[in-house]
Amino acid sequence: MTAPRGRAQAFQVCARCSTRWAVGARPGTWCPRCHGVLLSPVSSQAPAQGRRNFRWVARPAPSPTRAARPAGSTAPTPTPHYDSTPTWGLRDIPRDPEGNRHVGRVERYAANAQNLVIVTAMLLALAAFAEAFRYGILLYNRMRLVSPITLAVSDALVYFAQVGALVIGLAALIASSCWLIQQRRLAFAAAGTTEPRSVRWMLLLSMLPVVRIVMPGVYLTEVVRLRGAADADLHRELTLVRIWWAVWAASNALVIVQLLWNFRDSLQARADGVLLSAFVAVVAAVSAVLTLAVMRRLEGRTLRGSAVSRPTRWVIATGTAPKPKQQPDAETANTEKADTEKKEPEAVTAS
Numbered sequence: 001m002t003a004p005r006g007r008a009q010a011f012q013v014c015a016r017c018s019t020r021w022a023v024g025a026r027p028g029t030w031c032p033r034c035h036g037v038l039l040s041p042v043s044s045q046a047p048a049q050g051r052r053n054f055r056w057v058a059r060p061a062p063s064p065t066r067a068a069r070p071a072g073s074t075a076p077t078p079t080p081h082y083d084s085t086p087t088w089g090l091r092d093i094p095r096d097p098e099g100n101r102h103v104g105r106v107e108r109y110a111a112n113a114q115n116l117v118i119v120t121a122m123l124l125a126l127a128a129f130a131e132a133f134r135y136g137i138l139l140y141n142r143m144r145l146v147s148p149i150t151l152a153v154s155d156a157l158v159y160f161a162q163v164g165a166l167v168i169g170l171a172a173l174i175a176s177s178c179w180l181i182q183q184r185r186l187a188f189a190a191a192g193t194t195e196p197r198s199v200r201w202m203l204l205l206s207m208l209p210v211v212r213i214v215m216p217g218v219y220l221t222e223v224v225r226l227r228g229a230a231d232a233d234l235h236r237e238l239t240l241v242r243i244w245w246a247v248w249a250a251s252n253a254l255v256i257v258q259l260l261w262n263f264r265d266s267l268q269a270r271a272d273g274v275l276l277s278a279f280v281a282v283v284a285a286v287s288a289v290l291t292l293a294v295m296r297r298l299e300g301r302t303l304r305g306s307a308v309s310r311p312t313r314w315v316i317a318t319g320t321a322p323k324p325k326q327q328p329d330a331e332t333a334n335t336e337k338a339d340t341e342k343k344e345p346e347a348v349t350a351s
Contacts, residue, residue, distance in 0.1 A: 012038040106199065110182040113175035114295055120165060120172045121288035124281050127161035131278035134158060138271050165281070169288075176291060177206040180219055183298055187226045213252045217245035220294065227298075240297055244290040251287040254280045 011020045012027060016036025021028065023041045031038055134154050137146055181195075181202055188195050197219075205215040224237045258280050261273050293303045300308050 010041040012041050015039055106178045106181050109175045109178040113172065113179040114292060116168060116172035116175050117288050117292045117295070120169045121285050121292070123161055123165040123168055124285035124288060127158070127165050128278050128281035128285060130154070130157040130161045131274055131281060135271070135274045135278065138274065161281075165284075169284075172288075173207060173212075174203075176295075177203050177216070179295060180206070180216065180223070183223055184219065187223050191226055209252075213249045217241065217248070220245075223298065237297060240290075240294055244287070244294050247283065247287045247290055251280070251283045254283055 010023045012023055013020055014031035014034065014036045015038070016031065017034045019031065019033055021031070021038065027041050028038050030036070137150065137154055140146060181199055184197075184202075185195055202215075202219065205211050206219070220241045221238070224234065224241055227234075227237075254276075258273070258276055261269070261276055264270075264273070289303075296303060296305065297308075302308055
């Protein structure tokens with residue numbers, strides 16, 4: 001059976017195997033033989049070739065921003081450049097721009113403050129042990145002779161601990177003052193203001209023999225109040241600062257008492273002076289440990305250096321939830337219906 005004349009039978013050509021397939025009720029998509037793509041239906045008079053009977057035309061999409069932007073209004077872009085000289089290697093990591101930032105003396109000394117405080121506390125503890133050991137030798141020497149080697153070891157231990165604690169303690173005092181100045185700068189910068197006090201005056205007042213008992217505590221209290229923490233954290237930090245302040249004042253007062261005690265020349269006074277030196281070293285070591293605790297507390301760390309855990313605070317909700325609407329039971333509904341019927345007027349009929 002052939003198609004009637006005057007009507008051309010439509011077919012689809014496979015783009016892969018060039019096979020022609022007659023078009024049925026609707027055009028197909030895939031070739032039944034090779035599963036290639038079937039082209040759009042064409043007339044039977046077209047050649048049986050695998051070429052597509054359509055053409056792709058690519059046109060750029062219209063851009064409203066380009067049309068609205070006037071010509072020549074763009075500002076010139078900066079010339080591309082490297083922040084650092086590129087190098088070749090297995091790990092070519094670019095340099096950090098913050099690493100080239102100039103670091104002042106205050107920041108450089110403040111970075112070593114905590115390490116110096118730790119070393120000072122260890123030397124003061126060693127000095128307390130050395131003085132206690134010397135006092136034990138004095139008690140032993142009341143009834144027995146002491147070996148010269150033991151005395152030499154005791155003297156060397158006392159001199160090493162005292163001189164080391166004096167030198168490292170002075171360096172720790174300077175570094176701690178710089179750390180305090182840096183913390184004040186950060187606190188005032190976070191508050192959007194500048195430091196009202198002079199750096200030189202703060203350093204001077206933090207190291208003078210008598211004034212240093214008062215002024216560091218004042219500076220620390222200002223920093224804690226300026227940080228604007230929660231009420232509980234503010235109370236804890238202020239309590240820690242006040243405890244440190246009291247121990248710091250007691251340590252400085254004991255140093256003055258020890259200097260005055262050394263003017264006594266009796267043997268019993270010198271023996272008591274050894275015991276007093278051990279007690280002064282213990283209080284100074286406790287003051288150094290509290291100094292480290294205050295430093296790390298203001299940095300958000302514990303005494304061991306780990307981050308301070310913030311407990312979850314549970315509060316009671318102040319709003320009241322709306323009461324759910326209760327469904328009336330059957331007896332209540334019948335009662336309300338009866339009351340409604342009683343309130344309705346009776347119908348009047350005319351005879």
